[in-house]
Amino acid sequence: MQTNNSQLFEQLHRQHYAMVHTVCMGFMKGEKELANDLSQEVFINIWNALEQFRNEAAYKTWIYRITVNTCLQYLRKERKIVKVTDETISLLQAPETADKNYKTLYTAIGQLNEIERLIIMMVLEEMPYNEISKIMGITETNLRVKIHRIKSTLKKILQHEE
Amino acid sequence: MKNEFEFLQKDWNSAKKETKANPEKASKIIGEAMARKKASIYFHYGNIMVLGAIAILILIYFLWLYPFEALLSKLGIGCMLLGLLVRIGGELISVRKFIKINIADTVIDNTIEWQQFLEFRKRMHGIFTIATIGLYTAGFFMLYPEIYKYFGSNILILLTGFYIIGAALLIRGIRPNIKKEMKDLEMITELKKELELV
Numbered sequence: 001m002q003t004n005n006s007q008l009f010e011q012l013h014r015q016h017y018a019m020v021h022t023v024c025m026g027f028m029k030g031e032k033e034l035a036n037d038l039s040q041e042v043f044i045n046i047w048n049a050l051e052q053f054r055n056e057a058a059y060k061t062w063i064y065r066i067t068v069n070t071c072l073q074y075l076r077k078e079r080k081i082v083k084v085t086d087e088t089i090s091l092l093q094a095p096e097t098a099d100k101n102y103k104t105l106y107t108a109i110g111q112l113n114e115i116e117r118l119i120i121m122m123v124l125e126e127m128p129y130n131e132i133s134k135i136m137g138i139t140e141t142n143l144r145v146k147i148h149r150i151k152s153t154l155k156k157i158l159q160h161e162e
Numbered sequence: 163m164k165n166e167f168e169f170l171q172k173d174w175n176s177a178k179k180e181t182k183a184n185p186e187k188a189s190k191i192i193g194e195a196m197a198r199k200k201a202s203i204y205f206h207y208g209n210i211m212v213l214g215a216i217a218i219l220i221l222i223y224f225l226w227l228y229p230f231e232a233l234l235s236k237l238g239i240g241c242m243l244l245g246l247l248v249r250i251g252g253e254l255i256s257v258r259k260f261i262k263i264n265i266a267d268t269v270i271d272n273t274i275e276w277q278q279f280l281e282f283r284k285r286m287h288g289i290f291t292i293a294t295i296g297l298y299t300a301g302f303f304m305l306y307p308e309i310y311k312y313f314g315s316n317i318l319i320l321l322t323g324f325y326i327i328g329a330a331l332l333i334r335g336i337r338p339n340i341k342k343e344m345k346d347l348e349m350i351t352e353l354k355k356e357l358e359l360v
Contacts (some may be wrong), residue, residue: 010188017183025177040191047195049266062266067270069265072353075348105173115356118269124174137268142360151167158166 005050013043016063019125023064026121027071027114032107042070057134064127065135068118075114108157116150123147206257210250217246230308238304245297252290256282273354280347288339295329 020042024035045066053062109117122132133143224230259282263275302310302325310318 006189006192007194010185013188013191014183014185018178018181021181022174022178026174035208040187040194043188043191044195044198045265047192048199052264052266065272066265068269069267070271072269073265075347084342102173102177104176105170106169113356115353121174124171126171135268136357137270138357142358145360154170158170160193 005047009043009047009050012046012059012063015041016060020063020067021059023067023118023121023125025069025102026106026109026124027074027117028096029110030102038071038074041074042067045070052067059088061131061135064122068073068135072114108154111157112150116146116153117147119143120154123150205258210253210257211245212252213253217243217250220246224305230305232308234304234309238301241297241301241304243301245294245301248290248297249294252286252294259301270354270357273357277347277350277354280343280350283343285346287343291337297326 016038021035021039024038025032026043028034028038042063046063049066053059053126057065075151109120112120119132119136122135127135129147133140136143138146220239230236230239252346256279259279263272263279265272266274307316309321
């Protein structure tokens, strides 16, 4: 059983690492070190939840749910860390340490609140709206309203950037 | 907007393409996950084990090693044990609620599960703590007449001093965690509001 799970986990890690890590990068506003930690946290949770997987959803949707929930959990831990060391404060506040290649992307989505950031990343991932609403557990109407609002905010942010 | 969004989308896809999984990391994560699970079990059942050990010590010490004779003292031991049992019961419910939190649930369901768990923790820090401290302290004071009868007032003063210092240290030790949990509850409630907001 353990061997089967290990093989399955390694396969999921290989197939979905890029997706998870990109979400974590976006959530952490491009801070690579923090995103690496968060990605590891996501895969630890995936391993712990693997036995409960019931084939009710595709692996991608299931992993996305775990990723989003882990990001929101990490938020609480992150606030705790911020109080602990000055070094972490500078890490969280210093945009220059963020991945410079995608500065516009991370700066733009980094200005949204956490829920908005997670939703827009699923839109960028080109997930169908009904799937996003299933991950979030909100109605599609509510989701569409939120996406419309997020896109307007992003537009203002990007125009301001220019 | 279409162009601006397309630009972000392009960046997103390139960032994803550049990220490669390290196969060696998968087995390290499994090891880390297993170690954390073990630590989490010890952490959650640790409180219960400590409280259970105190209850057993009280039973052994006051009922068999130095048995009290007066009815009031026996009632006192009963109260102290009841206080500890209330706390153990609360901690067991708390662990059950924590285990029920499913990281693979929808975001709103996961948030509700966290909220329910933290609201129960709030009750634990309120009514459960008051009941535990109240019963334990009342029981402890019920032992005083018999202790005074056999050991005199000096021992009573010493015991009271130890009790107050012990209680103060305990409160100081658990306060940061209570504060953190209450802050978490505030955050979770805010998050839920944000999710439900149309």
